[in-house]
Amino acid sequence: MQTFTCLNDAPCELCGVLISFVAMEKQLEDLKQQLEKQCLINKELQRQNKELEERLKEKENLVQQLHNQYHDLEFPSTDNENEPEFRKSRAAVIASEPIPETSEIIRNRVKKTASETNLIVKAIQKNDFLSRLDDEQIAMMVDLLMTSKYKPGEEVIKEGSEGNSMYIVAAGELVVTQAGRNLRNLTSGDVFGELAILYNCKRTATVKAKTAVHLWCMERQTYRTIITNKSKKKREQLMGFLKTSRTLKDLNDVQLSKIIDSMEEVKYQDKDVIVQEGAEGNTFYIILKGEVLVTKNVNGHQKQIRRMGKGDHFGEQALIREVLRTATCAADGPVTCFSIDKEVFEETIPVEHLELFDDSRMMQEAQAPEKLNPSSTLRFKDLVPVLYQEGRFQGDPVTLGVGGFGRVELMTTLNHGTYYAMKRVGKKHIVAKRQEEHMLFEKKILKAIQCDFIVRLYGAFKDTRYIYMVMEFCGGGEIWTKLKEVGRFDESIAVFCTACVVEAYAYLHKKSIMYRDLKPENLMLDVKGYVKLVDFGFAKELVRGEKTYSFVGTPEYMAPEIIKNQGHDFAVDFWSLGILIFELLVGSPPFSSSEPQKIYAKILDGVLKYPPYLSEAAKSIISKLCRPRSGQRLGNTKNGIKDVRHHRWFSSMNWHKLRMSQLDAPTMRLIRKGPCYINFDRFPQDQTKAEEEFSGWDRDF
Template identity: 85%
Template sequence: MEKQLEELKQQLEKQCLINQELQRQNKDLEQRLQEKETLLQHLQSQYHDLEFPSQSGNEIDPEVRTSRAAVIASEPIPETLEIKRTRVKKTDIETNLIVKAIQKNDFLSRLDEEQTAMMVDLLVVSNFNLGDDVIKEGSEGDSMYIVAAGELSVTQAGRSLRKLTTGDVFGELAILYNCKRTATVKANTAVRLWCMERQTYRTIITNKSKKKREQLMGFLKTSRTLKDLNDVQLSKIIDSMEEVKYQDKDVIVREGAEAHTFYIILKGEVLVTKNVNGHQKQIRRMGKGEHFGEQALIREVLRTATCTADGPVTCFSIDKDSKVLQEAQAPEKPSSSPSSTLRFKDLVPVFYQEGRYQGDPVTLGVGGFGRVELMTTVKHGTYYAMKKISKKNIVAKRQEEHMLFEKKILKAIQCDFIVKLHAAFKDTRYIYMVMEFCGGGEIWTKLKQAGRFNEPIAVFVTACVVEAYAYLHKKNIMYRDLKPENLMLDLKGYVKLVDFGFAKELVRAEKTYSFVGTPEYMAPEIIKNQGHDFAVDFWSLGILIYELLVGSPPFSSSEPQKIYAKILDGVLNYPPYLSEASKSIISKLCRPRPGQRLGNTKNGIKDVRHHRWFSSMNWHKLRVGQINAPTVRLIRKASQTAGRVCLLSHEKGPCYINFDRFPLDQTKADEELSGWDRDF
């Protein structure tokens, strides 16, 4: 009996050892799967979306954005934009073909009549022979094409996608920004194409926007009611104005009706009449540049005359409820950050302690411009996130000014909601920015794990962003790259803004015309090349709130040009579980006219803080760090992270436990010795 018990005991011990080994193997397998998932997400983020619509035409957009968003870095724009192409005369048949092609294209159909006419004028002919490649997969693109005659085939990685024939448009993403071609287009026959380069397109759109803006500014300055306003205030009014069209005999305003709207005539003529003894008596005739209804902006009045369109009329109008008379803020002098005593030679990498990459240096993130590595000091006192960027890559993408400006901004910033820059270094291959390490990880990673956030978490995350915006905008800095990937958590659960590569200093009342940002987060005025300012940050704030609450942004597609078309349509579809307050703040932040957006009207960012969605937020306590952050439950506990630990988690781990894992990059960047970084 004793012998049997001993054997049974040995069998149980053996089984326990087998179970422990299986558990260890299972854990290792889970770790490998997680690493593969991370690597897959990274590869997906490197893969650009197709420029060509699928043949099936029944694409279903994904409910959740599963890969990191691709960013679009702006190209430097010359101060004076000149159209170098000479106008090419077209027959009526050719003009009709081009106009129809533009009108049926998802993106180009948003151009107005004047822009379309200019495109028709400036398209030039390109001829290709049978077998010629018009576009090669992987090459840089700067032209779009409309098929005038002939047939072409579209292939990707040798796989046939579709045929192109007369009237088809292709390659249109290239006129918006510099992107790699993702498919090959080959001529199946002799082919005649209408072609336009990016610089020509941007010049058409930008020059028209600048001209219209200057024209409207001139018109507003002739108004007795508005003549005392400064350029900042007049610019805000222009941003709030809507373009409206009237047909012949349409009544624009009626005598005796309540006055709500002020009008400027852009095209056509308006007849002004008064009722005299039951008959309409003509008082005057107004034309381009003249305005009417200005009293509606300053007091409750009734219309004193009737204004009727005499033929087709186009006006710009502003409703008195949209009136913006925001005081210009004087730019502050940037505060100087304390000089760092950190030396490059004191920094050493932190290594993975376990798993597939054990012994390799820890990489916290990988982006289009470089890697972020976890570093510590020789004395192992503090952890840092070191951004390491290839100088050759910066020069190739013409981003020298952006990098210098990013360093300048971060050096001057003293804000608890923006990541701190401790030091900057350079050598012949890289520039290095040594940043504060936020041990809680990325909001992006947490959002993917959770699927979507509950409202208290979304409110807290957004409130932190609002505080960062308030600080930046007061210093006349636009951020322009808001998304969950650029929000980090510290160990208290507070959110910090990172990555200032697209930030820009802008004088109030001025506009900038670069095409920059993340497609899903771009404001309509960037896509339209109309000129943009601080209002784009409020648009992206609305998109962020939507993505935090839903798990994906409101405008998404596998094809960038479809994203842009949806943004320009501006239709927001809300899931049934969103609260009324959520829907209200998103719709007010994502108004198509920048001057009507919450945060960009008379009271500025105060209107955002005072919205009922933030009714539970104590802004003062947030600023002084006295709120218990609901985000802290998202953070896994580290055994040692810069001397502070998170209290809510069952498993301890290394200080990088809240970050995805990335394989070691053993390639070394080429040297770059042009000297652009001498002041870095």
């Protein structure tokens, strides 16, 4: 920089100006450098921000994918924000399919090599649902799987079609698409379509051969026959074993059946001690597989007394009195036993007289003529639809509900005296789904019922297109709708609703009728807030001590024995009662998923996880109703439904006043005031008309 020197000692005015200018020039240079540096920093920050945004977007996409895939995460135990989500959609139902329960498998067996068998077994074991099959069932599946081959581009499964078979990929590659979008590829050892072996369901995706493909496949009827026949034979076998017991010889088949329902399967390895001489005895065993050595201590040495095999039993005296084991029983090689301990046995059979019911009295009750509803003068031509008075559906007929088997419409009479709920179902649809017997039985049951906790049937009609059932109108709406509105019920409301169901169950079970489709969608509130059971499409008459083997119900509410095809009875109603209590208190059932096979897997695992706000009494009754072994369930032991009524969760319930309709229903605060249809969801009018049907199945309807 150039410097200036004054001629005299004092700086001149010009010098001052020049100095200031130079200083400003230096500041501008500094500022320019700072700005350039800041621009570089800003550019770097922008680049980093863009990179972070892209990474964040990727993570959000990944989180969304994970959320979609695992939307049924378990509840955390403390964080209130992560409490279980309330169920927002209606539960799907599965109608019983009349596959012959006694049918034999006539297809030729396909021999498999050791490596093929190994591939099939591994595929079954890694599948959520199939892995629950036992070794014998898996062996039967391996034996009966058929082979099929597809060329590249051929469809194995078409989205929207009805499924009948499951597949295991032996070799080759397939591609799975949904609505034209690729989901994933399938290769050797993958299982697909397995839901179709349980029931008739629509395929949710298309599966096409990408290369030449070799598949193992099985049809539903074959699978059902495998499981059902094995369950029946095992049950008959156990019944025969029990009848040889000296202690149990006076029990009837109904009582022996209850014991079988309460027994557990246990496995032992070689040399395992099952019973120790001198120990307190409290368990009875039946040998299903393997051999057991019985030894006794004689002068300090174990002396072999005898060898027991399949069908032999031991420890029976431990069921009826305090005893010490008089010998040691140990497994000689792998052993499988069925066992029941004293505490469970005493809950099942009254030990003091070893008699559960008087058979003759029970049969007389079952055969007593039913009291029919008073003869009705209601005529079909007198019924007219009620119309919406406001809103976007104004002037349309009021629809109270829509389901897989028809619509329920609100009707009144020409003189406008009474409201009715009319269920209308297309006859062609009934025939297509092979539900003729169920519809006829539903009408028969409802016509015979006289119970304040079950909806009344006032008339049944038909024409060439539909069958119609005109029923009592419950103006308070569905429990499902109310639960959806509030999220979850207070305990007092849940107790009251469940108590009404218990009374309906008591009435039905006394008449040898299983309900089999309990859920909030099938519970209605009358104008006084009392709960009534509706929809008897899945109900069935059953003689005590017998089993039925149909696969029927709503997935979230199905008992394990239905899923396993082990044969079921009235105990399934108590299981579903436990699931109902859970859903009323929590807002969603304990076992849920968007994929039915995952629901079934969870039910078979049987792990109940309770949110922290549930009371101890609520957890107690749910866990006792949802015991995996049906013979141990609350309501299905020796005292029957009395044990449910006497549980402490119902300690505030006056059962007599409930039956007399003398209680103030806490549900009244859920019921809205307004037009007669105000407590129902609104549905658009059905403009389509069912096809005519003339097969004549409804001749007696």
